[in-house]
Amino acid sequence: MHGSGSPLGKVAVVWRGDARARAEARPETSRFAAVFAALERHGLDGKTAVWVEGQADVLRAQLLAMDAVLVWVNPVTEDTGEGRGALDAVLREIAAAGSLVSAHPDVINRMGTKEVLVRTQQMGWGTETYLYADHAALTAEFPGRMAEGPRVLKRSRGNGGIGVWKVERAAGSDVLVQEARDRSLRTMPLDAFLAERAVDFAAGGTLVDQPFQARHLEGMVRCYVSGARVAGFGAQYVTALAPPEHGRAPPRLYSGPDDERFQRLRGLMEASWIPEMTRLLGLAPDELPVVWDADFLLGPKDAAGEDTHVLCEINASSVFPIPDEAHDALAATTLRRLTEARARRSAARA
DSSP: OOOSSSOSOEEEEEEEOOHHHHHHOOGGGSTTHHHHHHHHHTTOEEEEEEEOTTOHHHHHHHHTTOSEEEEEOOSSOTTTOOOOHHHHHHHHHHHHTTOEEETOHHHHHHHSSTTHHHHTTTSTTOOOOEEEOSHHHHHHHHHHHGGGSOEEEEESSOOTTTTEEEEEEOSTTEEEEEETTTOOEEEEEHHHHHHHGGGGGGGGOOEEEEEOOTTGGGOEEEEEEETTEEEEEEEEOOOTTSOGGGOOOOOOEEEOTTOGGGHHHHHHIIIIIHHHHHHHHTOOGGGSOSSEEEEEEEEOOOTTSOOEEEEEEEEOSOOOSOOHHHHHHHHHHHHHHHHHHHHHHHHHHO
């Protein structure tokens, strides 16, 4: 931990808000107060930086004075449907100017969309997964896959259950469709459901198709990671695609990286899955976000009777809240990367 003296770097913490939220933002009263406290413990000077849609120049000017930029902005807002294309353009500029940006938009494109489920399906966390690049592919291929059992369709980008559907055969040509966002159920012709999905391919969108995991009601484990090291866990019962009688899921319960229930998963992540993922996605370990998470459902038990884990998504855009232990982990990762970047620049000048 850092003692007294000048800060080791200025770090902007970015989240979405309006002009009033930007004017009133304070580290100690924001929802990221624990992040700011962890940065301070590591000798870093945390600054609030609220992203206001339509004010790219304001944010750009602020971020150009920062050594690092840590971003918590969802890919889609639930209330307005706004994306983050304008913000990503600013972040690319800031990164090109030499600041550390986490997560960099290009890194999010590789690991933080549902397409990662296709790119890494051969890994130990994978299952047979398909990508539909256009509506014609969906209508041609999806009906045949329905014979294998219930499917889960997911938009490549989304959060909060937006753009996720469970689809299973009903009577005749009908299917039962459940939306993850509000758990609503509809019985409708498969052709009609597929026709509705044309909008999902607008502006270059894609859909990902996975088999529905029968053990989903046994719970989901969220594995929090800082860089390439596990920083904690979140355990939760997931009812987004469960029958309505199951009620709503209780809150997620957080724990640190040493939680004995998840040490097998931690070992797989650190020793095998994270290195393999970075290789498959063409990422360097230090390009991984300072905080990200991988959500796992339980798959079939293996030959030894052990649980397997099936990846259902990676979150890299806005991972919060997080376990208490993850705050210091992300601050330490940020400090290490800033220190190493300065050392590289000094060596280049020598």
